[in-house]
Amino acid sequence: MSEFYDDLETRDGEARAAAQFAALPFQIANARDNAPFYRRLFRNVSPGDITSREALATLPLTRKSELIDLHRSDPPFGGMATTAPGNLVRIYQSPGPIYDLEPLGRDYWRTARAFHAAGFRAGEVIHNTFSYHFTPAGAMVERGAVALGCAVFPAGPANTDLQVRAIHDIRPACYAGTPSFLKILLEKGRELGLDTSSLSKASVAAEPLPPQVRAEIKAAGIDAVQWYGTADLGMIAYESRAMEGLIVDEGIIVEVVRPGTGDPVSEGEVGEVLVTVFSRDYPLIRFATGDLSAVMSGTSPCGRTNMRLKGWLGRADQTTKVKGMFVHPNQIADVLKRHPEIVKARLVVDREDGRDVMTLHCETLGVDAAALGESLQAVCKLKGRIEIAAPGALPNDGKVIDDIRSYE
Secondary structure (H helix, E strand, C coil), rough: CCCCCCCHHHHCCCHHHHHHHHHHHHHHHHHHHCCCHHHHHCCCCCCHHHCCHHCCCCCCEEEEEEEEHHHHHCCCCCCCCCCCCHHHCCCEEECEEEEEECCCCCCCCHHHHHHHCCCCCCCCCCEEECCCCCCCCCHHHHHHHHHHHCCEECCCCCCCHHHHHHHHHHCCEEECCCHHHHHHHHHHHHCCCCCCCCCEEEECCCCCCHHHHHHHHHHHEEEEEEEECCCCCCEEECCCCCCCCCCCCCCCEEEEEECCCCCCCCCCCEEEEEECCCCCCCCCCCCEEEEEECCCHHHHHCCCCCCEEEECEEEECCCEEEEEEEEEEEHHHHHHHHHCCEEEEEEEEEEEECCEEEEEEEEEECCCHHHHHHHHHHHHHCCCCCEEEEECCCCHHHCEECCCCCCC
């Protein structure tokens, strides 16, 4: 059985570039002709001229941080989709709100490639702990699993007692979800005396996989590799079992640029990740993710030849991701509008015992902390701690979200 999902993974760089940049003008024309947002953005662009990385770098960016305002001004997709809502399979809501779409087609988010690289094979069962509610994460796994020929147990991120019972009974070989939740399930299995030893392979995403956490999972007999993607773009890059960088997906073009600009940086230099996809329904072009990474030199020892990224190295803006969910500065502003007695606030995101935690620090002379916590959860869809500070205690540096997590 092949180590590779298909022959695209091992083609030389010139062949890959030739194929992608032959297809790109048609995608730009599709976006300009069929999506109102891109009709405006590309009004002075001649699609036939965009046939190289250098030409692509001349196009304006579309920033993820702008999606909330775009979707509010032209719901539901900001004029960026080419397919009417009623012709889609599903529509999702991410925090913001941002609306994500799922059209017809096999493996729309292109996750099967990542699962194959993780060792998942046809005929195996995947225990899928990504959410099926509001967000597309669960479906992203499911579509890739079906394309790969795997069965799925749709577990979601709750009911740990029932989940370990299902693992004990069904005996899945594969896990999909966050690494922290995998650790929770393994601990719950030990607590309940239920056998989770059938799990031997894991494809994890939505949060980093530090060496210590990977080692703890390995000690339980599970080989874990990671992939990186978003609800709007699908899978961006994935780790093979060589575990040397994240290999860019074959169905997209990735650029790494200087934050705040569209200018490509040198190999090895940290910059913001831009992605261009070839989806006919949602043709995101030079989409600025807000994530920082860097291009690694050379190719993976596993034999795959596409560009490699060093992994997630932080955020280019104050938007951050907590337990797989994006949290935006405007959401914190929405929380404060509900509590006018707060003078200033800062959301601090950290990690404790390998898990994300967030704390809202507030300058106020008096506030109902319990009610504030309920507001934070209602707006961000995540629980957080509340810390009250005296006026003037928080730094005057303009930060609304301070991500202080370390993955060393």
